[in-house]
Amino acid sequence: METERYKTDVLIIGGGGAGVRAAIEAADRGCSVLICTKGAVARSGSTPMAYPAINAALDTEGDGDSPEQHFRDLVAGGRGLSDEDLAQALAADSPARIADLQDFGVEFERNADGSLAQIRHPGHTKARTLTIRSGGAGMIRGLRSAMLKRERIHTAEDMFVLTLLKKEGRVIGAAALDKRSGALSVIHAGAVIIASGGYEAMWQHTDVSPDVTGDGLMLAYRAGAALIDLEMILYYPFVGCGQKGRGIMLQYESLVHPQRFGGKLLDARGNDLLGGMLPPPRDEMLRIIENAVAAGNAGPNGGVFLDLTGTGLSKEKRDALIRRYFNFPPENLKLQGIDFDAGPIEVKPGLHYSLGGIRINAACETTLPGLFAAGECASNLHGSNRLSGNALAETQVFGCRAGKNAAAFARANPPEQDERTANAAIAEQEALLAELHAPCDAPVSPAELKAQLRAVMESHVGAKRCAEGLAEADTMLGRLEEELKDLRVTDTHAVFNNEVCAAIEVRSMISLARLIARSAAFRRETRGHHIRTDYPAAAARAMHTRVRAGQPVDEIPVVKIK
Numbered sequence: 001m002e003t004e005r006y007k008t009d010v011l012i013i014g015g016g017g018a019g020v021r022a023a024i025e026a027a028d029r030g031c032s033v034l035i036c037t038k039g040a041v042a043r044s045g046s047t048p049m050a051y052p053a054i055n056a057a058l059d060t061e062g063d064g065d066s067p068e069q070h071f072r073d074l075v076a077g078g079r080g081l082s083d084e085d086l087a088q089a090l091a092a093d094s095p096a097r098i099a100d101l102q103d104f105g106v107e108f109e110r111n112a113d114g115s116l117a118q119i120r121h122p123g124h125t126k127a128r129t130l131t132i133r134s135g136g137a138g139m140i141r142g143l144r145s146a147m148l149k150r151e152r153i154h155t156a157e158d159m160f161v162l163t164l165l166k167k168e169g170r171v172i173g174a175a176a177l178d179k180r181s182g183a184l185s186v187i188h189a190g191a192v193i194i195a196s197g198g199y200e201a202m203w204q205h206t207d208v209s210p211d212v213t214g215d216g217l218m219l220a221y222r223a224g225a226a227l228i229d230l231e232m233i234l235y236y237p238f239v240g241c242g243q244k245g246r247g248i249m250l251q252y253e254s255l256v257h258p259q260r261f262g263g264k265l266l267d268a269r270g271n272d273l274l275g276g277m278l279p280p281p282r283d284e285m286l287r288i289i290e291n292a293v294a295a296g297n298a299g300p301n302g303g304v305f306l307d308l309t310g311t312g313l314s315k316e317k318r319d320a321l322i323r324r325y326f327n328f329p330p331e332n333l334k335l336q337g338i339d340f341d342a343g344p345i346e347v348k349p350g351l352h353y354s355l356g357g358i359r360i361n362a363a364c365e366t367t368l369p370g371l372f373a374a375g376e377c378a379s380n381l382h383g384s385n386r387l388s389g390n391a392l393a394e395t396q397v398f399g400c401r402a403g404k405n406a407a408a409f410a411r412a413n414p415p416e417q418d419e420r421t422a423n424a425a426i427a428e429q430e431a432l433l434a435e436l437h438a439p440c441d442a443p444v445s446p447a448e449l450k451a452q453l454r455a456v457m458e459s460h461v462g463a464k465r466c467a468e469g470l471a472e473a474d475t476m477l478g479r480l481e482e483e484l485k486d487l488r489v490t491d492t493h494a495v496f497n498n499e500v501c502a503a504i505e506v507r508s509m510i511s512l513a514r515l516i517a518r519s520a521a522f523r524r525e526t527r528g529h530h531i532r533t534d535y536p537a538a539a540a541r542a543m544h545t546r547v548r549a550g551q552p553v554d555e556i557p558v559v560k561i562k
Contacts, residue, residue, distance in 0.1 A: 003426055004178060004185040006156070007417070008034040009410040010403070011174060011189035013161050013216055015041030017050075017136070017395030018375025018402070019195035020143040021097075025403025026193075027152040031410055034187060036159040036176060038501065039211060042144035045197050046208055046376065050136025051251060052327040053121065053129045053389035054396075056094035060115045065126035067091040074390060077123040077281055078383020079528040080542045081229070081558060085362040086381040090390065090397050097396035098130065106142035107133040109324070121253050121388040123281035129389040135327050139392060159185065160501055161215070162429050164192065164223040164371070165421050171223060171370035172418060175425040177433075179501065182494025184429055186422045190410030191370050193402045194220055198354025198376040200233065202509055202516075204458040206351035207239045207249040216377040218508040220358045221515075221549055225366040228544045228556065229380045230512075231520035232355035234529050235463055237285040239350030241301040244337030250347060253279055253388055254325040255306060261321055263308040265289075266344060267297035273304065283385040283528045286349050290463055290531070293348075303348030308340040315341075349463060353391060355382050355529070356519070359546065364402035370409060374402035380544060384528025436489045436503050443488035446502035452480055453509055461517050466534045470521040477514045484510065515553075519545045522553040 010026040012019045015037035023033045035041055042048070059065040071091035075082045098116075102108070109117045109131040120127040132138050147153050158179040165173040165186075173188045196216030200208040221227055238250040254260045256279050265273045265288075273288050280288075289304055299305060308318070318340070319330040326333075338345060357379035364372045375395050382390060460473035484507055489499040525539040526532050542558040 002183065004183050006034055006185060006187040007415050008032045008154070008187065009190045009415060010193065010406050011036065011187050011191070012193045012195055013174065013219070014045070014195035014197060014375070014377070015039070015155070015157070016045040016047035016195065016197060016375065017140055017143065017392060018399035019193070020140065020147050021396050021399030022193050022195055022374055022403035022406070023153045024143070024146055024150060025400045026407040027150040029404060029407040031152065031407045033153045034156060034189070035153065036156045036161055036174070036187065038158065038160040038179070038215070040157050041155045042140045042147070044209065044211060046212055047140045047395065048137045049209060050392055051249070052132040052135035052138070054098070054132055054139070054392040055128050055389035056098045056130065056393060057091060057126070057128050058095055058098065058116060058118065060111070061118050061127040063126050065128050067095070069126055070094070070128060073124050074387060075383070077385055077387040079283070079385055079538070081232070081380065081383030081527060081544070083380050084560065089362045089401065090381060090393060093397040093400070094393045097393065097400060101139065101142060101396065104142040104146040106139050109133065122279050123387040131327055132392070133327060136392065158496070160504065161219060162504065163425050164219050165418070165425055166223055167418050167421050169369060170413070171368055172416065172421070175422070175429055177429070179496050182497065184426050186426065188415045188417050188422070190413050190415045191372060191406035193372045193374060193406050194358060194377055195373070195375045195399065195402070196377050198357070199512060200351040200354060202454060202457050202513055203351040203462070204454045205239065205241065205348065207236060207247055208351065213505045213509055214512045215505065215508055217357055218512055220366060220368070220371065220373065221547070223368060223371065224549055225368045225371060226359040226546050226548050227357060227379070227515065228359045228546045229356035229519070230516045230547065231523055231530055231545060232380070232384050232528065233351060234282060234353035234355050234386050235286050235349035236352035237282060237289060237349050238306060238347040240338065240345060241303045241348045242346040245345060246337070247350070248336045248338060249350070249352065250306060250338065250345070251326060252285060254321070255308070260325065261308060261313070261318070262311040263306055264310065266305045266307055267292040268299050268304070269297050271297065281385060281387060286463060286529060287531070289349055299346045301346050301348070303346045305344035306347050307344040309343060353386055355384065355386060356380065362401070363405045364398055365405065370413065372402045372406045374398040384530055433500065436487065436500060437492065438488070440486050440488050442486055444483050444486045446487065446489065446499060446506045449480060449483060449487065449506045450502065450509070453477070453506065453513055457513055461520060463529065464531045464533050465520050466532065467521060470517050473517040474514060474521070477510060477517060480510050481514070515547050518553050519547060
């Protein structure tokens, strides 16, 4: 089948909140834009699933909030590991990005006087969290509407980017698999933005979409860009783990808040784990639950119990609170298997967010010229613990910055058709696809390898790590890497061959998993969501862990602003 060709000023890999915002900005600065995503633009990935919290220091509640205080809270919440240039950018820009979202038609909850309503979430010293009506889905709808009004933005949905094209050290485009036709494609671009999300789907117990597999990180890594702090993954404390509601995130910030729902968090012996205290930041709540489990007080599925049966709230009052804090109809919870009236619900921490990723500066530049990154795939804004509401703000602040700076780069470096580079990339990908269909005496399926990978990561690279377990993980992942030579697909259809896509995903996932395990072994301390049972204290000096292709893990000291 003939190779498809595209040419654009700015190529964006990923169609979620950060990618669409980047596209809008680049288009408004006069550039042609192509969004490539392996799913549907604005309808796949993490953004549509996000809860409605987004932060900006607007001070609508009159408690003296400011961007400076937002910055300080973010850095403190990140346990000293946040890149402070990125933290300052988020705090400074988020008010303007909220105004943009309103211009795009995104609606927010408001006070009786019409002002934007803001509440205080754990780890924040001020009430700066706004509630988006319909949550992440409501935000991405507004962004998509704004995107469709811009003629310079084009989309290539169901387009799985396989590799980046480079010439003389600069990224000049990408090669991709068109899932709709089965053809390989080449995209020539002046600048490339990766906005492909995180890598939480590499673990078993998670509340994210199964397509969040870290593809964008490995695209950058294989091209030569640096990744940092891969071991830093964020656990959401309350993710359903029983027969009903498994994998469903339950908003602990409100459910166990004494002045909101007033629920209790109980261990298997009925002990109240919070004792009426305000819900703490996520890493502290993680430790409370992990300590209860370690003490032998876990439920049948290894979790603890959220109990709303003794709150005294009427059904009407509770339904009103669900509409306010969850921002969807109460019936939605029952559709997901959650019934607060039926008794305590077993929950345990689940993978929720990737804190590590592609190393960027405040202009969203990676360590490779021509390559930019924004959103969850980029690092390290949040340090070792992300405060609630900063993720959606990150998509808008850094999506905008990436679009702006990639557009400037593309204007100075127009797209060029380098046939030699493109043909070499296509030949490499054709060889890979042929290998996946070649005869094999003992073939291994993508589903088998993914299941084994997730079991290894859950068992040995979970919330609690130790040198022995991480070494075992590296050994087991090395064996999986050897099995890739027998990785085969049985589906021969060219159109929408999801088995081929799964095979491509798992190749990247295994490589990324080894980098994560080695980074976790390198970090000999406990910080935020990285709990080393053999190094229970935080190191005196904060540092980032960095990996680059062909080089061992090393460190970058964290520079503090005086």
